[in-house]
Amino acid sequence: MTPLLSVTNMTHYFGGLRAVHNYNLTIEPRQIFGLIGPNGAGKTTIFNLITGVYTPSEGEILLENKPIKGLETNEIAAMGLGRTFQNLALWRHMNVVDHIRMAHYSQLNYGLFGAFFNTRACRDQENRVMENTCRLMELFDITQYTDHLVTNLPYGAQRRVEMARAIATRPKILFLDEPTAGMTPDELVKMIQIIRQVHRDFNVAIFLIEHRMKFVMELCERIQTLVFGEVIAEGPPDEIQNNPQVIEAYLGKEDMT
Amino acid sequence: MGIVNKFRHMFSTVPALGWLLGMLTAVLIEYFWGYDYISYHLGLPKIPVLFGALVVLKQPLMIPAVVAYDLIVYVIPVLVVARLTTPLTNPGAALLEKLPLWLSALLHLIFLYAVLHLWAGINDYRVLVVKLTLISIILTVSINVINGYQGEFSCSHPGFMALGAYVSSILTLVLFTNDKIFGTALMPPYLAPYLFPLVLVAGGAAAAIGSLAVAIPSFRTRGDYLAIISLAFMFIVKSAVENLNIIGGARGMGGQPDLASLPVIFVWTMLCIWIIHNFVTSIMGKALNTVRDDEAAAESMTIKTRKTKMTAFMFGAFWAGIAGGLFAHVLTYINPDMFSINRLAEILAMVYFGGLNSIVGSIVGAVTINVLGEALRPLELFKWIIIPLILIFVMIFRPYGLISFTEINTQKLLEAKNKSQQGVSP
Secondary structure (H helix, E strand, O other), X not given: OOOOEEEEEEEEEEOOEEEEEEEEEEEOOOOEEEEEOOOOOOHHHHHHHHHOOOOOOEEEEEEOOEEOOXXXXXXXXXXXXXXXXXXXXXXXXXXHHHHHHHOOHHHOOOHHHHHHHOOHHHHHHHHHHHHHHHHHHHHOOOHHHOOOEHHHOOHHXXXXXXXXXXXXXXXXXXXXXXXXXXXXXXXXXXXHHHHHHHHHHOOOEEEEEOOOHHHHHHHOOEEEEEEOOEEEEEEOHHHHHOOHHHHHHHHOOOOOO | OHHHHHHHHHHOOOOHHHHHHHHHHHHHHHHHHHHHHHHHHOOOOOOOOOOOHHHHHHXXXXXXXXXXXXXXXXXXXXXXXXXXXXXXXXHHHHHHHHOOHHHHHHHHHHHHHHHHHHHHHOOHHHHHHHHHHHHHHHHHHHHHHHHHHOOOOOOOHHHHHHHHHXXXXXXXXXXXXXXXXXXXXXXXXXXXXXXXXXHHHHHHHHHHHHOHHHHOHHHXXXXXXXXXXXXXXXXXXXXXXXXXHHHOHHHOEEOOOOOOOHHHHHHHHHHHHHHHHHHHHOHHHHHHHHHHHOHHHHHHOOOOHHHHHHHHHHHHHHHHHHHHHHHHHHHOEEOHHHHOHHHHHHHHHHHHHHXXXXXXXXXXXXXXXXXXXXXXXXXHHHHXXXXXXXXXXXXXXXXXXXOOOOOOOHHHHHOOOXXXXXXOOO
């Protein structure tokens, strides 16, 4: 079976600073993969490199065996790579239903002419999008906010909107950048349920950055630990949990004993 | 506030059709009795052209007479007829609701045009004001696509307008008139009204192509920097025209055939509003909003941000070009000074006064600033103190403009109002 996403020998420099060095990654379909590491290790940079925000200086990135290095972010996204952001990136003047509608952009083909004259093709496609949008809003429990501006929503609901929006692009793999940052314990439990549900219902692989160890250990099938742009350990959760190098990177050397 | 609410409640049952009927009555009263009877007995020298604003400012003693005229001819007939005919107009509106929405909207528009035509037809000056106001609506709605929906600060609208005006003027001069510079007409002049739409579209297309000079830099930069680039574009167009002697240079260019009659301009304005409304409510058009609010997120949600930006600029510029073409054929004379910083100030005032991200807002802004500008004309220099002051107050109390982030809901606008009597809709 070919891997869904494979990254080989990816290196990236910001000017003279080497942010990521010789990074390798293989994610199988439907796998939940975790990326952990201290602040400034380069986790979000790796997300941005794979999603096409930056183009890596060296290396190869394949999504379902098609090279995606150097493509524009929207092209990569349309090929099946959805993502959420570390600090919510919602459109602040738009309401919830429009957020999810907009994520269907690449699934439309009525063209500008159709949009100008509101042709039948345009109306049909927009109606189909609307149906799907309603279904997604129900699934993510945000139906009660349909017409609200996103900025007026509670934090947890904003996270759910972002997740629903990412799912609406029909991803094959979903990148979650700290999905539980700033959440209350209640919201955290709900988030775990949602991620499980998304994984089950939408047939996606998930690649997530996370700081809460409990959360990562509970969800992920495989985990990578990143320190200063280099992977120091990779393996299943229990192995990572007991790896001395990981413990050192997170907690510092055990001087006391 | 109690009185206002009571008043609103009283008229909440009047459908759009009722208001149109009221306006028709008012206009008919003015048409038949305005000059001979009402203004004569009130001691006015002639019919007050713009609701008497000009007379009031020139001769303050006339204020009571003008107020009386406005009350007798406009306010009272509109209110009374609109309220009293609800038993008739509501079933009428309900009947129209059974038709397809576009047909019902078309019938309302024809009615509106009839009223407008009658009102403007009383006086030549009114015709000019109405024409220029309609053109301003096209300009404002189209700049809203760029500055409101797409959230850039583009200052190049007069430049786009100039491109449209000059290209369409050259075409009509070459094709349909015997001109000193461009020689004899290539086509018989009777074809001109039929080919005029094509000429306008050519002007719009020229503006759209010109807009690429601003659209392409917008891929990399936005905010203040793009504002400067777009401002530079406007001045480039202006000085280019000034230095091209073949099209008149700074002296300007005249002799265009008078093709932009009131119905032509009205149809183009409605077409513009309809198409832009369709666009900005579709997913393709909402993409502009996503680029404005968060470009990185838009990219990650598969939205082609470059294409979106380019569309916004070219589309907005196209309509500015159309407006320019109509403008040139209304005045039948253009010069580069018409498309300079003053015009820019006017357009920006209209769009920011009316409201960003809203077609209704743009219409309100364009009509208000235009009519106000005409009405305050006798004040000369003070006009440019009063209008900016109003703008400042709007900006303080409503930072996004008078009516922002609202779209037209045609169905709700035209429906019969008798069934929803329980509450006053906001």
